[in-house]
Amino acid sequence: MTDAPQLAQVVIHERTGESCIAQNKVFCPGWAIDNFDRYVDPALQQVVLVVVSVALGFAIAFALALLAHRRRWLVPPLIGVTGVFYTIPSLAFFFLLIPISGRGRDTAIIALTAYTLQIIFRNIMAGLANVPREVKDAGRGMGLTERQLLWRVELPLALPEIIAGLRVATVSTVALATLAAFAGGGGLGEEILSNIDFKTGIVIAGGLAILMAFAFDVILIGIQRLLTPWRRAVPA
Amino acid sequence: MSAAPHLPLAGLEIFGQAIEFIFNGQEAPTVSGKVGGLDQVLDLTARHLEVTALAMGLALIVALPAGLVLGHYGRGELVAVAAGNAGRALPELAIIAFMAAAIGVGLLNVTIALAVLAVPPILTNTFVAVRQVDRGAVDAARGMGMTAREVITRVELPLAVPTIMSGVRTSTINVVATATIAPLAGVLTLGDFILARNVYGDDGVLAGAMLVALLALTLELALAGLQRLLTSPGLRDATTATA
Amino acid sequence: MAGPVQHDGGSSGAAKAAAVRYDHVTKRYPGQEEPALTDLDLEVPAGEICVLVGPSGCGKTTAMRMVNRTVEITEGDIFVGDTSVREREPARLRRETGYVIQQVGLFPHRTVADNVATVPQLLGWDAKRTAARVEELLALVGLERELAGRYPAQLSGGQQQRVGVARALAADPPVMLMDEPFGAIDPITRERLQNEFLRLQGEIRKTILFVTHDIDEAIKMGDRVAVLKAGGRLAQYATPAELLMDPADEFVEDFVGADRALKRLALMRVSDIDLWKAPLAFVGQATSEVRAKLNGAEVPHALLVDSDRRPIGWLSERDLSADVVPERADSPPDPVLDLDDVMRDALADLLRSGTQYAPVTDAEGRIAGVLSVEIISEFLNSPRALSEEHAATERPHD
Numbered sequence: 001m002t003d004a005p006q007l008a009q010v011v012i013h014e015r016t017g018e019s020c021i022a023q024n025k026v027f028c029p030g031w032a033i034d035n036f037d038r039y040v041d042p043a044l045q046q047v048v049l050v051v052v053s054v055a056l057g058f059a060i061a062f063a064l065a066l067l068a069h070r071r072r073w074l075v076p077p078l079i080g081v082t083g084v085f086y087t088i089p090s091l092a093f094f095f096l097l098i099p100i101s102g103r104g105r106d107t108a109i110i111a112l113t114a115y116t117l118q119i120i121f122r123n124i125m126a127g128l129a130n131v132p133r134e135v136k137d138a139g140r141g142m143g144l145t146e147r148q149l150l151w152r153v154e155l156p157l158a159l160p161e162i163i164a165g166l167r168v169a170t171v172s173t174v175a176l177a178t179l180a181a182f183a184g185g186g187g188l189g190e191e192i193l194s195n196i197d198f199k200t201g202i203v204i205a206g207g208l209a210i211l212m213a214f215a216f217d218v219i220l221i222g223i224q225r226l227l228t229p230w231r232r233a234v235p236a
Numbered sequence: 237m238s239a240a241p242h243l244p245l246a247g248l249e250i251f252g253q254a255i256e257f258i259f260n261g262q263e264a265p266t267v268s269g270k271v272g273g274l275d276q277v278l279d280l281t282a283r284h285l286e287v288t289a290l291a292m293g294l295a296l297i298v299a300l301p302a303g304l305v306l307g308h309y310g311r312g313e314l315v316a317v318a319a320g321n322a323g324r325a326l327p328e329l330a331i332i333a334f335m336a337a338a339i340g341v342g343l344l345n346v347t348i349a350l351a352v353l354a355v356p357p358i359l360t361n362t363f364v365a366v367r368q369v370d371r372g373a374v375d376a377a378r379g380m381g382m383t384a385r386e387v388i389t390r391v392e393l394p395l396a397v398p399t400i401m402s403g404v405r406t407s408t409i410n411v412v413a414t415a416t417i418a419p420l421a422g423v424l425t426l427g428d429f430i431l432a433r434n435v436y437g438d439d440g441v442l443a444g445a446m447l448v449a450l451l452a453l454t455l456e457l458a459l460a461g462l463q464r465l466l467t468s469p470g471l472r473d474a475t476t477a478t479a
Numbered sequence: 480m481a482g483p484v485q486h487d488g489g490s491s492g493a494a495k496a497a498a499v500r501y502d503h504v505t506k507r508y509p510g511q512e513e514p515a516l517t518d519l520d521l522e523v524p525a526g527e528i529c530v531l532v533g534p535s536g537c538g539k540t541t542a543m544r545m546v547n548r549t550v551e552i553t554e555g556d557i558f559v560g561d562t563s564v565r566e567r568e569p570a571r572l573r574r575e576t577g578y579v580i581q582q583v584g585l586f587p588h589r590t591v592a593d594n595v596a597t598v599p600q601l602l603g604w605d606a607k608r609t610a611a612r613v614e615e616l617l618a619l620v621g622l623e624r625e626l627a628g629r630y631p632a633q634l635s636g637g638q639q640q641r642v643g644v645a646r647a648l649a650a651d652p653p654v655m656l657m658d659e660p661f662g663a664i665d666p667i668t669r670e671r672l673q674n675e676f677l678r679l680q681g682e683i684r685k686t687i688l689f690v691t692h693d694i695d696e697a698i699k700m701g702d703r704v705a706v707l708k709a710g711g712r713l714a715q716y717a718t719p720a721e722l723l724m725d726p727a728d729e730f731v732e733d734f735v736g737a738d739r740a741l742k743r744l745a746l747m748r749v750s751d752i753d754l755w756k757a758p759l760a761f762v763g764q765a766t767s768e769v770r771a772k773l774n775g776a777e778v779p780h781a782l783l784v785d786s787d788r789r790p791i792g793w794l795s796e797r798d799l800s801a802d803v804v805p806e807r808a809d810s811p812p813d814p815v816l817d818l819d820d821v822m823r824d825a826l827a828d829l830l831r832s833g834t835q836y837a838p839v840t841d842a843e844g845r846i847a848g849v850l851s852v853e854i855i856s857e858f859l860n861s862p863r864a865l866s867e868e869h870a871a872t873e874r875p876h877d
Binding site for chain 2: 024026083084086087088089090091092093094095096099168171172174175178179181182188189192193196197198199202203205206209210213214217
């Protein structure tokens with residue numbers, strides 16, 4: 001099945017002409033420029049999917065981490081449960097959820113969120129574990145309560161590791177969100193699926209997804225730099 | 237299917253039907269004849285495992301030595317680490333679809349595409365694992381007269397096993413997941429149950445999802461066990477996971 | 480329940496210092512037969528430094544930490560001023576106790592100024608008051624103002640230690656706890672920090688509990704020294720002089736070391752001794768005059784000084800072969816010592832440089848006399864020295 005000849009009929013471009021599309025070349029710049037806007041909405045849908053899923057995943061993982069911070073025994077079971085979500089391929093996850101939550105964006109978000117839990121949770125715990133003992137000793141000795149110690153000392157110092165986890169989670173989620181189309185969640189995958197043989201289309205959609213992942217990564221790195229000015233300081 | 241959530245009871249019933257599909261098969265919804273049943277399930281499972289194994293094998297042959305050598309000599313850090321980050325960003329659907337459209341369908345092409353996806357975590361983790369091996373141990377080994385090859389195989393590799401295995405596990409899960417959409421490129425795996433709804437019906441779709449999930453979890457457990465086996469007792473408490 | 484803090488006579492500014500009293504304090508850890516601390520009973524007068532010293536495992540750190548309840552008391556009680564620490568809420572108690580540990584434990588993610596401001600902020604001081612106090616403290620511990628905005632990673636070890644001390648002093652606590660604060664520093668910086676800290680204490684007069692494993696540091700820093708042995712038992716609690724003269728038992732004697740005579744030098748200043756006089760030479764003076772002075776002088780070398788009598792260098796034979804004293808001398812005057820220097824450090828400088836004589840200057844840098852190893856050893860063995868030290872119960876800096 002190919003829509004390529006029909007597309008070519010709809011858009012006739014001077015530079016490349018019908019031939020590029022008709023031959024289904026790997027990349028037809030002319031067509032790409034003309035039809036770029038049909039990728040905007042799916043891209044935005046994907047952005048929403050990613051942002052919502054990672055935000056939710058972070059919120060849940062953070063809550064779990066706070067819970068497990070003073071109850072070490074919770075860590076292995078939590079890693080186990082979140083690990084199950086991480087291991088189940090998202091496509092399978094989508095279709096396991098559909099009977100429960102139906103087709104659409106919600107199902108996609110649930111699955112994508114579940115996928116991010118383990119990596120974010122692990123990184124928060126690792127970040128907290130890496131806070132130097134003497135800093136905590138000094139903090140407690142100076143009269144900080146456990147709660148103040150956590151929020152004013154431990155969490156800020158764990159930020160780099162936490163954001164590292166967010167970066168991995170976000171980049172992975174962008175790639176996975178491309179599959180959301182299978183669950184009816186929209187996104188760039190929708191474009192690929194609807195024209196599965198159309199090479200230029202695949203290249204554009206895939207390329208946009210990769211660019212999106214890269215952009216998110218850069219943004220998060222920037223946020224980390226902003227929030228951790230002390231790491232930029234040159235040592236004596 | 238509607239977008240409205242179903243009642244839990246109805247959901248359970250649906251899962252029951254899916255299990256029925258797996259073991260006994262059903263009447264196909266649109267064509268005549270039977271679909272599902274244990275034979276077909278096992279067949280597709282075997283195909284799924286086959287393409288996974290082939291792709292992982294290929295990826296290991298490429299990435300493991302590369303990671304070991306680069307890590308040993310400390311070169312190419314940028315590439316090794318960037319590969320890991322970039323690999324995560326690759327959308328599997330685009331890769332499979334593009335490969336099918338541009339290069340062609342078939343087991344070989346799919347295997348190569350999957351191997352490409354599998355390489356980054358293995359490469360990055362192997363590189364990092366070797367770099368993080370205790371420098372003292374390496375120095376001692378060199379001082380005792382081991383050649384580079386011996387240092388790599390007798391000292392660095394055993395010490396790097398936990399982190400490397402972590403990368404292998406991540407890779408394998410990725411490959412199993414992507415193999416689920418391999419039917420789009422003509423390689424029939426368990427994903428076919430999910431993707432070809434007109435052939436297998438709704439029950440088939442659900443059955444496929446359950447089977448894929450089960451397969452992934454089983455493999456993960458097996459690999460975790462393998463990791464434990466391969467890790468020297470002296471290292472058992474080492475933590476893992478970079479990719 | 481807020482604990483009242485004593486107002487002590489103290490000097491300059493810091494009005495409060497409270498006495499600390501251990502009342503038969505014992506610490507037992509569950510599962511261990513021997514207590515970590517056994518029946519510790521001593522009193523530290525307000526404004527004094529009490530050094531807890533002993534071999535590792537003797538319970539000195541445990542004893543110190545019980546004052547701010549980072550370790551809990553099993554039996555007995557500790558009183559800061561008139562209030563028992565057991566009756567105070569731990570977090571509140573700690574905010575009113577200075578706390579300095581060996582690795583400092585500065586918050587890496589906050590600037591120097593923010594680190595110092597930690598306790599004032601916890602106590603709810605307003606921003607203006609806090610900022611003023613931070614500035615005051617940084618000057619007090621000898622840190623330049625520009626460092627206030629830096630992060631700990633950008634400071635040297637010595638600078639970090641100073642910030643740690645400033646941070647502990649921020650809320651003007653009546654009691655300070657210091658756990659091997661100079662232990663992780665190189666010996667040269669450590670000496671400097673010790674001297675500066677003693678000078679600081681002369682100004683602020685806090686009650687300080689100071690833990691160290693180094694007996695030399697204990698003798699140098701302490702107004703009183705508590706020697707603990709295994710099992711947390713108090714072997715002796717006395718002034719440094721008493722410790723050196725009159726060790727209570729064999730353990731203390733061994734711990735103090737066989738070189739007690741040399742250790743006594745830590746209790747003296749250069750100014751305590753009669754210095755020799757070297758013939759002084761001024762630029763442009765006739766060398767014949769200098770030669771005349773050299774005849775029969777205590778020190779057989781002429782010291783070139785400027786018009787303010789500040790040492791420039793030692794004159795050699797070659798220098799004096801000219802008619803007139805030259806502007807420069809052949810040998811540098813180093814090491815130049817200060818009248819205020821602790822004798823032990825002065826001796827160390829002399830020995831290190833390998834010179835026989837060292838010029839001693841006063842606070843303005845003017846020559847006051849010459850010190851040599853001979854003078855020191857003569858003095859140590861003189862009957863006057865032995866009787867003087869027996870009477871000495873005060874720190875050199877008083």
